[in-house]
Amino acid sequence: MLPSPTQRLAPLTTLRLGGPARRLVEATSADAVVQAVRDVDAAGEPLLLLGGGSNVVVADDGWPGTVVHVANTGRVVERRPDGSVLLTVEAGTDWDDVVAACVADGLGGLECLSGIPGRTGATPVQNVGAYGVEVADLLVDVDLYDRRSGAVRSHVPAAELGLAYRTSVLKGRDDAVVLRVRFALPGTDASAPVRYPELARTLGVEAGARVPAAVAREAVLDLRRGKGMVLDANDHDTWSAGSFFTNPVLPEEQVPAAAPRFPAGPGTVKVPAAWLIDHAGFRRGHPGPGGRVALSGKHVLALTNRGGGTTAELLELAREVRDGVRSQWGVTLSPEPVLVGCRI
Structure with a gap:
């Protein structure tokens, strides 16, 4: 039987490439993600976790088992006594939506990571970085589902994730499923220090300077658009x-x-x-x-x-x-x- 349109993976990737999955499950809460993964494991089927599809290349043959589309969304902002902010984000939340919301709320720190496609749950896996800032600079901890033990591990510290240049201990493995992510932000509307020379030149500031986060975000988006790195269906x-x-x-x-x-x-x-x-x-x-x-x-x-x-x-x-x-x-x-x- 031919796969239905909802089982095609190409529309779920930014490359718009990739064959069909045998089955596709949309998981809209962390509990639903855990249950879907448990069901696939109990059935002994191959599992592929897919978020925004922005950092994945899927074979033309597709996936022979079940794809769990991670779509749990939401964020919580908590002011801490020292004035800093703890930002908790569900794994299926669009990453740039998170950055945009923080900037709109007057919270700097993430603006150099503007315009990066994908979901928040992928950011610690890849240790996403751009324009002199990477997730490791701000990550506090993550909640994971451990497929080996069948248990949810809460507040796994960033120090245990082996964060390095565009990698972590989570990359290239499928036994730990990110459910939510927590970041520490300074709590002001100032950007992170501008370290990247191209961004500093664009902003007209010296390396290490800070600018309003909203100004830095727009400069980063302009630079990324010039390189074709901001998603546009017509481009x-x-x-x-x-x-x-x-x-x-x-x-x-x-x-x-x-x-x-x-x-x-x-x-x-x-x-x-x-x-x-x-x-x-x-x-x-x-x-x-x-x-x-x-x-x-x-x-x-x-x-x-x-x-x-x-x-x-x-x-x-x-x-x-x-x-x-x-x-x-x-x-x-x-x-x-x-x-x-x-x-x-």
Whole structure:
């Protein structure tokens, strides 16, 4: 029997790619998420958890089991005696809605993470970061469902999550399901210190300065729009999974002489993957097989679906870019999105 339209996964991903699931369950509360996962585990079926679909590449064959769509929403703001704020957010809440609401409420801290697609539950898994701020800077703890024990673990401290550059101990595993997330915010309307040079130049301030959070948010959104990194159904440059490759962290002696670099620990530096791609001969808009997928016309780090593409075509383009960079620079780029039923 052919899958029904509600079982198609492509419309649930920002790439708009991916085949059908055998079954799709919409879970609109944390309890519903837990029960859905327990039911799938009891039935011995393959489980895929899907939130905003912004950091995932799903195979053309789809998923052979059940997809639980995490859709529990809501946030709670608690003022603490020292004036700071504890922000509790349900995992299925749209991330940019959270940032926008905080800025509207006069709460700074998250504004540099504006415009990032996806759901809040994914932010600690990926240790989401942008423009000099990452989730690890503000994360207090998370509530998890532990599939191995069948128990809900409340207030698991951020220190136990192994947060590092675009990763955590939660990434690449499916036995711990994020149910809600808590952040500590300063409680004022000032932005986080502006550390990212491009953002500082845009705002006309020195590195380390603070500006009103609303001003920083608009500047970040403008920068992201210019790179095709704010979702727009009419702009195929945004039909992507965001940055497809992570910025490699390399020993200093392995870094190309002309490459930009940023400190990443003793003896190592982080090199922009976009620079490596561009200087390996790949330009904005570089087409993949058949021309239905391509590098973004605004940003070489994003692989995009131009309409009618397939996951297989996207992965072929990813391999071409990866292999080209490796041939030119001796550096192997690693994908940032989660690859479901596929690999490069």
